[in-house]
Amino acid sequence: MPAGGPFRILVCIKQVPKAQELQVDPKTQTLKRVGVPSEINPPDANALEFALRIKDRMPAEIIVLSMGPTSFDESLERSIGMGADRAVLLTDRILGGSDTVPTAHALSETIKKIGGYDLILCGEETTDASTGHVGPGIAGHLDIPQITYISEIDIVDGKVHARRTAEDGSEWWEAAMPCLVTVNFGCNKPRAPTLSGKIRVKRGGVIVHWSCADVGIDPNKVGLKNSPTIVAKVDTVHLPPRARKLFHGEPPEAVAGLLKALVEDGVIRP
Amino acid sequence: MAERFDAIVVGAGPAGSAAALALAREKFSVLLVERGRAVGAKNMFGGRVYAWPLFELLPEWEKDCPIERFVTKESLVFLSGEASLSIQFDRPRASTDRASSFTALRPRFDEWLAKKAEAAGAMLITGIKVDDLLMEGGRARGVVAGPDKIPADLVVIAEGAMGPLARKAGLLPDMKPESVAVGVKETVELPAATIQERFNIGEKEGAAVVYAGDASMGLRGGGFLYTNKASLSLGLVVSSEDLARKKVEVQAVMERFRLHPSVQRLIKGGKVSEYSAHLVPELGLGMKARYVGDGVLLAGDAAGFLINNGYTFRGVDLAIASGIAAARAAVDARARGDYSAAGLASYARHLRALNVLTDLETFRATGGYLKNERLFALYPKLLLGITEKVYTVDGSGKERISEIVLDEMKGKAPLLKMLKDLLDGARSM
Numbered sequence: 001m002p003a004g005g006p007f008r009i010l011v012c013i014k015q016v017p018k019a020q021e022l023q024v025d026p027k028t029q030t031l032k033r034v035g036v037p038s039e040i041n042p043p044d045a046n047a048l049e050f051a052l053r054i055k056d057r058m059p060a061e062i063i064v065l066s067m068g069p070t071s072f073d074e075s076l077e078r079s080i081g082m083g084a085d086r087a088v089l090l091t092d093r094i095l096g097g098s099d100t101v102p103t104a105h106a107l108s109e110t111i112k113k114i115g116g117y118d119l120i121l122c123g124e125e126t127t128d129a130s131t132g133h134v135g136p137g138i139a140g141h142l143d144i145p146q147i148t149y150i151s152e153i154d155i156v157d158g159k160v161h162a163r164r165t166a167e168d169g170s171e172w173w174e175a176a177m178p179c180l181v182t183v184n185f186g187c188n189k190p191r192a193p194t195l196s197g198k199i200r201v202k203r204g205g206v207i208v209h210w211s212c213a214d215v216g217i218d219p220n221k222v223g224l225k226n227s228p229t230i231v232a233k234v235d236t237v238h239l240p241p242r243a244r245k246l247f248h249g250e251p252p253e254a255v256a257g258l259l260k261a262l263v264e265d266g267v268i269r270p
Numbered sequence: 271m272a273e274r275f276d277a278i279v280v281g282a283g284p285a286g287s288a289a290a291l292a293l294a295r296e297k298f299s300v301l302l303v304e305r306g307r308a309v310g311a312k313n314m315f316g317g318r319v320y321a322w323p324l325f326e327l328l329p330e331w332e333k334d335c336p337i338e339r340f341v342t343k344e345s346l347v348f349l350s351g352e353a354s355l356s357i358q359f360d361r362p363r364a365s366t367d368r369a370s371s372f373t374a375l376r377p378r379f380d381e382w383l384a385k386k387a388e389a390a391g392a393m394l395i396t397g398i399k400v401d402d403l404l405m406e407g408g409r410a411r412g413v414v415a416g417p418d419k420i421p422a423d424l425v426v427i428a429e430g431a432m433g434p435l436a437r438k439a440g441l442l443p444d445m446k447p448e449s450v451a452v453g454v455k456e457t458v459e460l461p462a463a464t465i466q467e468r469f470n471i472g473e474k475e476g477a478a479v480v481y482a483g484d485a486s487m488g489l490r491g492g493g494f495l496y497t498n499k500a501s502l503s504l505g506l507v508v509s510s511e512d513l514a515r516k517k518v519e520v521q522a523v524m525e526r527f528r529l530h531p532s533v534q535r536l537i538k539g540g541k542v543s544e545y546s547a548h549l550v551p552e553l554g555l556g557m558k559a560r561y562v563g564d565g566v567l568l569a570g571d572a573a574g575f576l577i578n579n580g581y582t583f584r585g586v587d588l589a590i591a592s593g594i595a596a597a598r599a600a601v602d603a604r605a606r607g608d609y610s611a612a613g614l615a616s617y618a619r620h621l622r623a624l625n626v627l628t629d630l631e632t633f634r635a636t637g638g639y640l641k642n643e644r645l646f647a648l649y650p651k652l653l654l655g656i657t658e659k660v661y662t663v664d665g666s667g668k669e670r671i672s673e674i675v676l677d678e679m680k681g682k683a684p685l686l687k688m689l690k691d692l693l694d695g696a697r698s699m
Contacts, residue, residue, distance in 0.1 A: 194418050195400075195416065195420060202393050
């Protein structure tokens, strides 16, 4: 743990379209993003909640970090409203089209500039891309330990204790700090913003915007052309049309007809 | 850093935003807290604003106020069975004056007014519910919201008809069925040209229609219809006491109202894009709200500042005026350094100067008068019955009007009772 300074937690968040409000354009079969309300990527909100719970128990400073357009301020403001101390938005046109490789690079550079961190919390993945690459990528660039898919966390004697969800159960891990953990979706209930938190947002000065130049990010390492991911094809699952068979007659008769048809189609066994 | 404000206003409806705006202009540090996710999200009204208090608050209001249409046509329609009888008054608008009124959509109107308060320096926070008044030594000294206690010299409660804070603070008596009515409204989308044609109005002109009689299935209450730019606001205000007593569901009353031929004709082909319901304070001054407390003032619906005299429904104008009066009272209290009920006592005087209390007093008796069920069931029926006979020529022999009237009235109610109702009505209006 770096000497001096307060215990510093960085929480990486992304703003995503609200999943429940998403609609697929029936003509183009693509997601309609225009006019869809946004939210903090739900697993990131779980990560922030863990940071806030640590701060409830001990003195700590929470800095929320995101990369994206200035519209992401909405989620950063919400984070401050929930209790984070301040926020940094890395925002620059040249970052447009970055996949998870340049994103992890750019965020790790930004984290180096912020410095003084003890713990970095990320969501396990985003609901709009679901790769789960960025958290581990940041830990790799920073060359610090990481624990992925955690559902419980505590700071004990200057070390991180976390429960990691494994395929057939869970594991308890301990790691020295600084360390990065990625948090399982839905493992806690993120708190609502408070009045005093929202007042802090209104008072201003809690969110800063940094460009790549501010951080010293090499433009040749970010953006679409430095992103190796290729989306080869997007397929939409078309449901087969319903058979629309009607079984007429008195109920016992109609039910018998339905059962017979289901047996014939192999849906149920006689 | 501990936060503190000179004044905290609870609720960013017309009363709250007007109070916050007027307070901010007087150099109070003001926090305006709204429970809805956005301003206007939880609000509802019939659809019409009487403009007069806006001249007091924002002399330039007409420049950017989200006006749908200026009301130039007023109608009162009695419904009975399939028939209807209308009284119509046209007042072409030459220019905007204090007698103007306009139709509006609450989310847009409320947002506009809240933005004005913000521009004047008030801090607007949405999506936060104030849970309690911060009480110290028996007086309000701020608000409690979740884990936060925010102190202030004055709290203006403009939280609307439900009045939970005001009730907790003992400023409002418990809610009873007779103290509130239920308002329901649907927004029916129609092209502007269709609206203009159906209502015989110009591009910027609008119509306001009040329905009586069968609109409410004989329950105490009435219907309304306002023309917006490209939609109609159609709704009902019905006594919640009657709904409960007669075991009628308000949506059934609404359905019947909208299917009446004279209403159907106007909304035909329209698409219902919104359906909403809200409580409406019914008793006015009869609600016996204490609108001044130690460190606290009530404004708007929370204080029962609403007038329904049978032919006009007024809420938004009284709300705005009461917000202005609240700010004036706060200025007086600040000058005396006393925000107790005694220090804020000039609120009543300022409400009177803006004719809020005066109008409420004038129509105080109307509230009682409008409790008379004969007004909503028997009389519209009589009126329609008489009218139908007067206009019927079928060769079966024609009576004189006076005979028709007496004939229709026979056996329906004692003549004396009807005469008394007539006199009471004349007196209370």
